[in-house]
Amino acid sequence: DAKTTQPPSMDCAEGRAANLPCNHSTISGNEYVYWYRQIHSQGPQYIIHGLKNNETNEMASLIITEDRKSSTLILPHATLRDTAVYYCIVRGMDSNYQLIWGAGTKLIIKP
Amino acid sequence: DGGITQSPKYLFRKEGQNVTLSCEQNLNHDAMYWYRQDPGQGLRLIYYSQIVNDFQKGDIAEGYSVSREKKESFPLTVTSAQKNPTAFYLCASSKGGASYEQYFGPGTRLTVT
Numbered sequence: 212d213a214k215t216t217q218p219p220s221m222d223c224a225e226g227r228a229a230n231l232p233c234n235h236s237t238i239s240g241n242e243y244v245y246w247y248r249q250i251h252s253q254g255p256q257y258i259i260h261g262l263k264n265n266e267t268n269e270m271a272s273l274i275i276t277e278d279r280k281s282s283t284l285i286l287p288h289a290t291l292r293d294t295a296v297y298y299c300i301v302r303g304m305d306s307n308y309q310l311i312w313g314a315g316t317k318l319i320i321k322p
Numbered sequence: 323d324g325g326i327t328q329s330p331k332y333l334f335r336k337e338g339q340n341v342t343l344s345c346e347q348n349l350n351h352d353a354m355y356w357y358r359q360d361p362g363q364g365l366r367l368i369y370y371s372q373i374v375n376d377f378q379k380g381d382i383a384e385g386y387s388v389s390r391e392k393k394e395s396f397p398l399t400v401t402s403a404q405k406n407p408t409a410f411y412l413c414a415s416s417k418g419g420a421s422y423e424q425y426f427g428p429g430t431r432l433t434v435t
Contacts, residue, residue, distance in 0.1 A: 245423065254412050254426030298364065310424065312364030
């Protein structure tokens with residue numbers, strides 16, 4: 212599975228859009244990009260995933276560049292409850308079900 | 323409500339004792355996973371199971387054991403052979419296939435002294 216690079220921390224003002232970048236320059240054609248978040252001392256929560264096309268759900272939008280070497284998770288109207296560590300993970304379609312977790316980005320939403 | 327339950331939330335043990343962490347899911351998921359998380363770190367895979375009566379080692383399986391006798395249950399035993407057992411343990415489940423997301427339980431924080 213490809214490795215990912217994320218900034219260790221970011222701040223965002225409450226009510227503004229939070230844009231979390233992720234680089235995955237070695238991603239292969241059959242690998243998905245997944246985003247999870249973990250609020251302190253809780254289990255991670257799935258946010259969104261995508262392969263090639265941009266995706267949107269009730270929580271966030273995922274923008275994947277055309278070359279698939281990077282992506283951005285967008286929280287459109289950040290609230291204080293969005294303060295968490297956000298993990299970007301790439302995962303292949305083979306029989307190995309593993310997710311390879313990095314250290315993620317600590318997102319702090321400020322009032 | 324469907325979901326994953328882990329018990330207990332906090333667990334304290336003396337060094338040299340084996341301890342079993344419970345994980346139950348009622349999502350009818352085929353695959354289940356155990357992860358370990360140390361402070362400030364990402365998750366590391368201990369064991370995973372794609373189907374009942376079958377499981378595979380993850381990256382850090384030494385000192386741990388699992389069983390998968392029922393689809394809904396995947397208990398993890400932390401043995402005395404695990405050198406640094408104090409950690410936050412997370413259980414997850416998913417449908418089969420790499421395109422499916424994993425759902426996590428609330429975790430068990432194990433402290434061994």
